[in-house]
């Protein structure tokens with residue numbers, strides 16, 4: 290059985306993506322949870338990954354780190370796992386926006402860190418110009434997907450796909466920080482919040498005992514000790 294190494298549910302968005310992918314694919318797995326930024330975090334994670342970050346997938350004597358590599362690896366072995374849309378055009382689009390998420394939106398990731406338990410009425414004008422631009426880009430991206438493919442279902446490309454997994458934690462951040470978005474984007478956020486698996490993850494996050502003060506206190510990212518995913 291696969292093992293996944295994840296961090297705190299409350300704070301770790303990349304852990305959530307891989308957990309959601311396996312859960313929604315109904316692939317059984319065991320979980321190893323290592324809370325982030327404790328004194329022993331780096332030593333403990335180094336036992337599993339040379340990259341020093343989570344998530345990590347352990348598949349027998351094979352180790353895979355980085356969420357995209359994990360999803361690709363698992364999909365090679367499970368053809369029914371959550372994947373890409375049917376049509377070539379939608380698939381190209383879904384791959385593009387997923388890669389855009391995986392490699393970008395750094396200001397959003399820094400300035401709006403995942404914190405599922407928290408609620409902030411954030412004034413977006415307090416965010417950096419690049420963070421505001423990235424929020425607008427995400428809103429436009431979701432709106433475009435919903436307008437083009439929304440007739441086929443409630444997800445970004447109609448049917449549930451890897452693109453929804455990539456953006457699910459972003460939808461949850463927009464709830465945490467009360468970020469206003471278009472009606473189409475709001476429908477996507479509500480679809481994510483309505484998932485049983487997501488609610489299950491959030492319920493477990495609520496009862497975690499650890500607190501990461503620089504995230505809970507919304508310390509400006511330039512003063513934060515580390516960049517989160």
Ligand SMILES: N[C@@H](CCC(=O)N[C@@H](CS)C(=O)NCC(=O)O)C(=O)O
Nearest residue numbers: 301302303342343344355356516518
């Ligand atoms: N590109 C990586 C990002 C992984 C990542 O940044 N994970 C965060 C947790 S969500 C982490 O391990 N942060 C610890 C650190 O920055 O030391 C992926 O897709 O898995």
